[in-house]
Amino acid sequence: DLASVSTRADRDDGGWIVNGTKIWTSNAHTNDWFICLLRTTPLEADSNKREGLSQVLIDLHNTDGLELSPIPFLNGEHHFNEVSFTDVFVPDENIVGQAGMGWNQNTTEMAYERGGPDRWLSPFSTVEQLLRETQGTDIGERATELFGELTARWWSMRNLSLSVARLIDDGEAPSIESSLVKEMGTRFEIEVIEKLVELVDHQLTPESESLFQRLLAQCVLTGPGNTIRGGTIEILRSVASKGLQGLPA
Ligand SMILES: Cc1cc2nc3c(=O)[nH]c(=O)nc-3n(C[C@H](O)[C@H](O)[C@H](O)COP(=O)(O)OP(=O)(O)OC[C@H]3O[C@@H](n4cnc5c(N)ncnc54)[C@H](O)[C@@H]3O)c2cc1C
Structure with missing residues (x-):
């Protein structure tokens, strides 16, 4: 249920502060950037959960607070990762398209x-x-x-x-x-x-x-x-x- 995404980005000066996790990220360990769908407007009890989401481009190498944890396949191959964010700062220009239209x-x-x-x-x-x-x-x-x-x-x-x-x-x-x-x-x-x-x-x-x-x-x-x-x-x-x-x- 993708629309229930709870990893959130809170407004900050010139950008956003991201906290939460992103599971099943294919090949994050071999790539430089990835796109993440985040909740940029908090979900209220009566709000439409498909609104208030944004796509954000994140640098996988030069970002403080970002951690990659491998989730190995049963045969031991490394394909998946869980990415976790602890107070990760993402500048405004990294929003893909329009904020809220994710x-x-x-x-x-x-x-x-x-x-x-x-x-x-x-x-x-x-x-x-x-x-x-x-x-x-x-x-x-x-x-x-x-x-x-x-x-x-x-x-x-x-x-x-x-x-x-x-x-x-x-x-x-x-x-x-x-x-x-x-x-x-x-x-x-x-x-x-x-x-x-x-x-x-x-x-x-x-x-x-x-x-x-x-x-x-x-x-x-x-x-x-x-x-x-x-x-x-x-x-x-x-x-x-x-x-x-x-x-x-
Ligand atoms: C090889 C691989 C690579 C992947 N790479 C990425 C990646 O790079 N980035 C990324 O974000 N994700 C990636 N994924 C994750 C993938 O997108 C999800 O696993 C997939 O969308 C299913 O979601 P889920 O795992 O939450 O399963 P769930 O949504 O929990 O589904 C579990 C089961 O319930 C069924 N089900 C769920 N909802 C309904 C419904 N409403 N009606 C009927 N049946 C339902 C599903 O069909 C499924 O059989 C990857 C997955 C695989 C296998």
Whole structure:
């Protein structure tokens, strides 16, 4: 429930003082800056929680009071961090867009992430690598049929993504369309990964000599996360159905 964000920024001379935490921050330890959604107007009992939020750009290296704590994956990899703020000063010029408009800005920007191909293309390079490794050999009827089917469906997904990109280029905010692309795309991605695992039919390991098998092992680990990040499948369905009924998101 993103609108319930409680990490807050209080007015100060020439900027804001931030206190609280920001969880699930991908790769904060390898980046220089990040954008954070903060409550800049306190939430009263009767106020709309989607108002009074602002997006703020924060320097991850040169900011006093900022602390990064890794949240390791089950396999030990470091991807996530929790960022905590203790009286962090952020100057006014670091407000992204307009103060108080963070919710609208954030939901509009999500169309880039949800409509883009990176949420359904992860196993594509894996299939390409399999074809490279099996070049000149007979991959069999089952694999040929599978790759024919996948290519046709990738082509359709690509066209849906391009339609979202065109709407964004035209200045529209395609939140329904992009939610549906991500909902379909990440389910398709999981299906591709499962079919490849079935085709290979032996134990996958990230240490395999075959690059194809290493890529597939990586897809098995990261695929499910793509159905969560940027909006879970349930939330995307909810955004689309509310949007189609003309209800507020
Ligand atoms: C790999 C990965 C990278 C990420 N990177 C970032 C990042 O860089 N920055 C960032 O801010 N976040 C990041 N996230 C966090 C991600 O955006 C959230 O995990 C996601 O939005 C779900 O929110 P939540 O974890 O609070 O789950 P919850 O909202 O608590 O959801 C838990 C479950 O309840 C269901 N649910 C929740 N509300 C409803 C509802 N109203 N109706 C029906 N079902 C509902 C959800 O679908 C889900 O199954 C990342 C997550 C992953 C997995």
